[in-house]
Amino acid sequence: MSSNGNKKITIIAANGSLDQAYPPLILASTAVAMDMEASIFFTFYGLDIIKKNKKLYVSPIGNAASPPPIKGVPIGVPNILGVLPGMTAVATMMMKSWMKGANVASKDKLLEQCLKFGVRMIGCQMTMDVMGVKKEELIDGIEIGGAATFLDVAAEADITLAF
Amino acid sequence: MLKRREKMNVVKKLDCKGMSCPEPILNIKMTMGQIKSGEIVAMEATDPGSVNDMASWAKRTGNEIVDQKQDGKVFTFFVKKK
Numbered sequence: 001m002s003s004n005g006n007k008k009i010t011i012i013a014a015n016g017s018l019d020q021a022y023p024p025l026i027l028a029s030t031a032v033a034m035d036m037e038a039s040i041f042f043t044f045y046g047l048d049i050i051k052k053n054k055k056l057y058v059s060p061i062g063n064a065a066s067p068p069p070i071k072g073v074p075i076g077v078p079n080i081l082g083v084l085p086g087m088t089a090v091a092t093m094m095m096k097s098w099m100k101g102a103n104v105a106s107k108d109k110l111l112e113q114c115l116k117f118g119v120r121m122i123g124c125q126m127t128m129d130v131m132g133v134k135k136e137e138l139i140d141g142i143e144i145g146g147a148a149t150f151l152d153v154a155a156e157a158d159i160t161l162a163f
Numbered sequence: 164m165l166k167r168r169e170k171m172n173v174v175k176k177l178d179c180k181g182m183s184c185p186e187p188i189l190n191i192k193m194t195m196g197q198i199k200s201g202e203i204v205a206m207e208a209t210d211p212g213s214v215n216d217m218a219s220w221a222k223r224t225g226n227e228i229v230d231q232k233q234d235g236k237v238f239t240f241f242v243k244k245k
Contacts (some may be wrong), residue, residue: 007223010172025180026184029185029189030188030189032192033188033189033191033220034188034192034223034224035223035225103182103183105183105186115187117189117192
């Protein structure tokens, strides 16, 4: 717990596909709305979530739970077709249209809300070096830190999650 | 029940109809910043998950849901700021 008695949550975001971007952003912003303190540590592919003007995709390959493309017709896209050029764009477009249909906020809007609500957003320096990501490529309001930064935050946290 | 509502100090209405998780919770949080302690906001939502979400949010934040009703698909929560 923090000194003011509020609960703390810290989340590791290590994946950069569109579907994996949602849980950390939703949970962190909601946590602040519930009077908790929230932080997200973006590492490896998760850095893509906080890149400026970065479009995220969802892959149709190897996702057994991917819903069939035509509603009401229980036939999924075979993996062999998923490897064709353009299929990732198609799968991404489909997911975005489902999300829009369910009135789910966009990734960019959720990011904006996290920053507005004061979620502490930390980019992992080591993986930025590995992936060749410069701080200027990240959106404004991101801190930079390493494993010790995360562990210091996590040691005080009541909830720690990784995506 | 109706009489009780008439007596309530509802100072603001918040329309969260059509919004999905977590937007209603983020919106009620922002609205709390705009009203005074003891004042009540009437929030409307259509997300069925908001029934449990609002109860959990109120429990965590100490704000009170003094009344709630369902009219078809629309849930109305009367939230009193702590």
